[in-house]
Amino acid sequence: MLSELDKAIIGLISRDIPLTKKPFKDLANKLGIDERILIGRIKSFKAGGLMRKFSASLNHRKIGFRYNAMVVWNVPDRSVREAGNIMASYESVSHCYERRRAPEWDYNLYSMIHGRTKSECIEAVRGISKKIGCNDYRILFSSKEYKKTGVKY
């Protein structure tokens, strides 16, 4: 169970932190706690796996990764774990999930692929397709970003 303090910390550090010399001190002041306590809680979130990372989120389009493809795969259920692990090993794959199939959308594996060019994405997908032996997939390129933000806890 998370304490009220932990919840307040999570809410605060999930948002952009101040670019001051002592950002944790400034955040701790906001919470009315000691800086060392805040840093201790952050370290324990990380150690416990609650916090995945504490880092900069870049706008991928602005650094040259203009194409992002969501690839949906129909993999036999018995080999979904193996296929998912293989996909996860590719550097170009940022996200990979098994998801529930839907009646008119018979896909169970989803991977997000980023590339500098469209063909770079397609090449990566072909490579994965060959490796996992699955040709039943669709590449859904994004044509517009309507929203991309951090979670507001």
Place this chain on the structure above:
Amino acid sequence: MRIRTEDWLTKDMLNSLDKRILNRLQNDTPFVERPWETIARDLGITENLLIKRITFFKKNGIIRRISAIFSPRKINFISTLVAVKTAPGSIGRVAKKINSYSEVTHNYRRTGEYDLWFTLVARNKKRITEILRRLKKDKNIEKLSEFPVVKLFKIDVKFRV
């Protein structure tokens, strides 16, 4: 043709120090009193210069934010992926309506029969059901499907600049 800001700021316009900074900042911030000083020392630059460059990257939108990223499930939140098919000519309006929920974290237009794909992170299942129930009432949403996670294999968003 209109030139978008995005076309100006490409990877090639960043110098080698900028690239090193951006690559480093995509890893964990040190959990110390003066994190920028620690990073600056590793990069062989001053704390002030690092802060100046980060300010520039933020101003130009290259860095969206520096923040903690939690695993929603592990702090008792629920996340899901939703796809909708919008009525012809209504996508902008529908996207705006979807975005008005603070629980919506990503929303992309994509090719295919479902033209909008968005992710939701909410306090509980009930809230997700409630948001989807309200959206389904929108006449411009012709079809809505939810694809909850069965198993997570990877999340690691990192771009080698």
